[in-house]
Amino acid sequence: LNPKYQLIITETLRNEGISQQNRVANILGIGMGAPTIVEYGTPEQIQTYLRPMFTTEEIWCQLFSEPGSGSDLASLSTKAVDDGDGFIVNGQKVWTTLGHLAKWGLIVTRTDPDVPKHRGLTFFIVDMESDGVDVRPLRQITGEAEFNEVYFTDVKIPKENILGSLGDGWRVSLAILMNERVAIGGNVRERGSGAPGHLVQLWSDKELDDPVSRDKLIKLWIEQEAVRLTNVRAFENREKGTPGPEGSTSKLYEAEINKASYEFGMEMLGNDALLFPRGYALTQPELNFENETFGFTDTQSLFLRSRANSIEGGTSEIMRNIIAERVLGLPSEPKLDKDKAWKDIPRS
Known part of the structure; x- marks a missing residue:
């Protein structure tokens, strides 16, 4: 479609x-x-x-x-x-x-x-x-x-x-990577879902009324909504085919907002942030989860899992390189092995 x-x-x-x-x-x-x-x-x-x-x-x-x-x-x-x-x-x-x-x-x-x-x-x-x-x-x-x-x-x-x-294979791999960044960061979610939605629920459950924290919560919600609306615009403007660098922009901001949101969630928990309700038993996810966090619902697990958001699917540093080169038109980093046969490239 x-x-x-x-x-x-x-x-x-x-x-x-x-x-x-x-x-x-x-x-x-x-x-x-x-x-x-x-x-x-x-x-x-x-x-x-x-x-x-x-x-x-x-x-x-x-x-x-x-x-x-x-x-x-x-x-x-x-x-x-x-x-x-x-x-x-x-x-x-x-x-x-x-x-x-x-x-x-x-x-x-x-x-x-x-x-x-x-x-x-x-x-x-x-x-x-x-x-x-x-x-x-x-x-x-x-x-x-x-x-x-x-x-x-x-x-x-x-x-x-x-x-x-x-x-x-490299051309096909690039298409996969672009689609991956759209899937991770550029997916159009329901308004108020994801990390900021979790924070709103946590705020309500804790019955907090600190104006400084409330301002921080609203700011995070607005930032997430800006990313969501950007994703809507990108989907509407994109014809069928491989996504462009907009996926890298969304992925970068989604990762940083997730990390900041769950850090704030840990602050709201106070001393309870030191608890880990799920325990550390080795488990593997099955296909029975209904949310976008591989089954995690507690803030502590979501905080720990969010640390990987700026690594998986392309690090935030790589996303910034893509944005710099493909959006801002800045020169790319020099590649000394560009024309060498793979077998002749030194490897550890």
Whole structure:
């Protein structure tokens, strides 16, 4: 759908009380995978993957970051080797959200080490239930393990699972990243939802009436509303296709507002902020949460989880670089390895 119409449909469903849980449970599929498959996928891929993705019959994950390749994604080393009727994948991915629940993964691999790092990549759709896929939980500061590390040992991926074309993985990856930032920061939420909405409820529950704190609460609510309205405008102005740098702007401000909001929430709790109602038992999220915080409802957990908002999906520093280069027209940082073959770039 044209984003303008998708916005109208989403708001209509929400106003009628219809759950948006599918978008929360399968944010990586619906928010990032679906628009990229529509743009780069074959008709067969579109027919096969989109409906079970939207109904959450099949959960998706994103397989980008590696222990040695985070912000510099193009330096990744997970290899895919052509064996005739498919590709054999070996390597490790990390920070894979909901990887323990996923049926399908969006994975970028290196298929040609003899060309510069951005040109030797290929994008695949991988069956997470394939032989050789090992998913291990990563425990967070909240005690939960929503992230995972994933090991690939001689995993076979058929050639029909290439998304885009051979060697064109960087272009597809950029589309995924742009869609990710829109999904994280540019999603048009209901007015008063999210972090400021949580603060308003907390303020009411605590029966506070401090004018200084009230002013801070109102300021945070206004800032969140400004981001929400900016997202509405971006959706209305955007035609079908890959988002532009506006996703980076929204993602940056959303992360900073979330962090500031939950910091203020901890201030409102006073001494109770030292308590942790959920405990630190290792758990992994299931598909039964109805909000946008992976099931967290207490301020303490939300505060701890918000620390990652300025890291995941692209750090705030990277977002500022994108805004500087693509919006303000400032020169980019020099890239000394731009024309070197990947195999010739020194790595630790």
